[in-house]
Amino acid sequence: MSKERILIGLGIIGYIGAVFFVISLARVSPAQEPAKYVPAPPTKLLCFNSKTEELRESDSNLGCTTEEASLGGAPIEHGDVRPNGLNPTFAIRFQAAQAAAKKLGYRLQITSGFRSQNLQARLFADAVKKYGSEEEASKWVLPRDISHHPWGTAIDVNYPGDKVAVKWLEENGSTFGICRVYENEWWHFEPVIAPGGTCPKMAANALSSLESSPTGAEDLN
Ligand SMILES: [Zn+2]
Structure with missing residues (x-):
């Protein structure tokens, strides 16, 4: 070939x-x-209309209307950047709780919400003077880098006033994703769960809550 x-x-x-x-x-x-x-299976979503003060159940696939704001479907975490106000979703959660409380005759007011880091530092310095040591002070006021107030994810409600209304929030806040987190502070609440979840067991105080979180405890030194 x-x-x-x-x-x-x-x-x-x-x-x-x-x-x-x-x-x-x-x-x-x-x-x-x-x-x-x-499609993803729908999860329950709460929508709040701040004009009509109506709270409505929707789901994650349908979402909320433009007149409404969502209460979110997860615990509210800190962002990467320091905010300059209360976390907006947390604010909606509180408004929804406040409206529900109002219908039952309870008055809820934020007496201290977002704090700048400078204000938190001043409050901590004052507490150190009052309680005699950083450790004692930290049971009541946390240093500026650790406190959740400068992250916009902590509120003090009705302090030092109406405790009865705040008890209602303690018992019903989980519906809105708001929990009391310290045994020694009846007024301090954080958005640590999804709306409708179960609030975790309270820490004895702010300092003991840090001791269970290793990074937090280091920051305190
Ligand atoms: Zn507080």
């Missing part, structure tokens, strides 16, 4: 191979099922 014939033969074999390869691709492709769209 001449060299040319061998080359032509190889060319034909290659050509036939390529044709079969393309045909096989064409046959496989239609056989592959297109990915089916499976």
